[in-house]
Amino acid sequence: MTEQTYYTLKNGNKIPVVGFGTWQAENGEVAKQAVKSALEAGYRHIDTAMIYGNEASVGEAIKESGIAREELFITTKLWNKDHSYEKAKQAINDSLEKLNLDYLDLYLIHWPNPVDYREKWQQANADAWRAMEEAVEEGKIKNIGVSNFLPHHLKALEESATIQPVINQIYLNPSDQQKVIVDYCKNKGIVLEAYSPLGTGDIFKLKELEEIADSHNKTVAQVVLRWSLQKGFLPLPKSVTPSRIKENIELFDFELSEFDMGLIDALQGKAGQARNPDDVTF
Numbered sequence: 001m002t003e004q005t006y007y008t009l010k011n012g013n014k015i016p017v018v019g020f021g022t023w024q025a026e027n028g029e030v031a032k033q034a035v036k037s038a039l040e041a042g043y044r045h046i047d048t049a050m051i052y053g054n055e056a057s058v059g060e061a062i063k064e065s066g067i068a069r070e071e072l073f074i075t076t077k078l079w080n081k082d083h084s085y086e087k088a089k090q091a092i093n094d095s096l097e098k099l100n101l102d103y104l105d106l107y108l109i110h111w112p113n114p115v116d117y118r119e120k121w122q123q124a125n126a127d128a129w130r131a132m133e134e135a136v137e138e139g140k141i142k143n144i145g146v147s148n149f150l151p152h153h154l155k156a157l158e159e160s161a162t163i164q165p166v167i168n169q170i171y172l173n174p175s176d177q178q179k180v181i182v183d184y185c186k187n188k189g190i191v192l193e194a195y196s197p198l199g200t201g202d203i204f205k206l207k208e209l210e211e212i213a214d215s216h217n218k219t220v221a222q223v224v225l226r227w228s229l230q231k232g233f234l235p236l237p238k239s240v241t242p243s244r245i246k247e248n249i250e251l252f253d254f255e256l257s258e259f260d261m262g263l264i265d266a267l268q269g270k271a272g273q274a275r276n277p278d279d280v281t282f
């Protein structure tokens with residue numbers, strides 16, 4: 001089992017540096033077994049969302065693991081239909097109930113500009129955020145953050161927020177290094193979680209990575225995830241395959257040289273890119 005290492009957020013709370021992704025891990029046995037495998041492999045940080053439809057199975061796997069609650073870091077997200085104060089309050093309670101937890105370690109606004117709130121996204125995010133801040137005060141959430149936010153979305157939220165966001169979870173891998181938002185977050189001390197760290201599988205099209213992986217006696221997935229860690233990001237690899245789940249956390253026994261990092265940086269734009277959050281149709 002791989003020991004987790006931790007990052008300290010700007011509010012002083014700790015977060016395991018590798019999270020386990022669960023999008024497209026189907027609710028039921030698939031998601032439950034995947035999370036169980038992840039916990040056995042040493043992951044202590046699980047990323048889900050209301051829209052993934054698998055919070056119940058994630059919760060079952062957590063309970064059945066017998067791992068102490070305080071050792072785990074569980075994230076879920078507010079979906080796009082729920083960006084009002086009342087709906088966000090309800091969504092938080094619903095997620096807690098589905099996950100069968102007393103508190104969440106991290107709750108994120110999933111997207112900044114849902115189609116239902118297009119003309120008033122600033123107010124909608126501020127309203128949802130107020131409900132999230134109250135949940136922090138009530139002990140229902142330990143940390144609050146955002147996902148898919150660009151600088152203009154963060155600036156608007158920062159103006160109304162009492163508790164500032166500690167995390168921005170964005171599409172981040174060698175093919176889209178998102179320099180503008182990464183620099184903005186680094187300047188503000190907002191930690192970047194890297195979603196789709198393997199490009200939802202697209203990263204394996206990049207044959208350049210195979211040579212680097214061979215030179216370290218590691219796999220392409222391990223090299224890309226290690227690149228993410230060395231950039232200061234927190235990768236959230238997803239897999240439902242036990243051998244890959246284990247492989248994706250065995251990242252702490254090798255280091256990429258500056259030369260390797262440069263070769264990987266040069267893969268910008270070669271295998272997919274983030275969606276524009278102001279253009280999504282959901």
Ligand SMILES: NC(=O)C1=CN([C@@H]2O[C@H](COP(=O)(O)OP(=O)(O)OC[C@H]3O[C@@H](n4cnc5c(N)ncnc54)[C@H](OP(=O)(O)O)[C@@H]3O)[C@@H](O)[C@H]2O)C=CC1
Binds near residue numbers: 245
């Ligand atoms: N906030 C947001 O808007 C978003 C958040 N996310 C979060 O980030 C997580 C990860 O992103 P996601 O897009 O799911 O995809 P990833 O980039 O983690 O890639 C997952 C894909 O790669 C395959 N894979 C995983 N490990 C390996 C390996 N070692 N070797 C070969 N293939 C491998 C998986 O297959 P298999 O499962 O069959 O093994 C799956 O097809 C999500 O699950 C979710 O938690 C994702 C998208 C958006």
Ligand SMILES: O=C1CO[C@H](CO)[C@@H](O)[C@@H]1O
Binds near residue numbers: 023049051
């Ligand atoms: O996290 C994510 C994956 O699933 C959602 C629904 O398709 C995406 O929109 C989202 O970004």
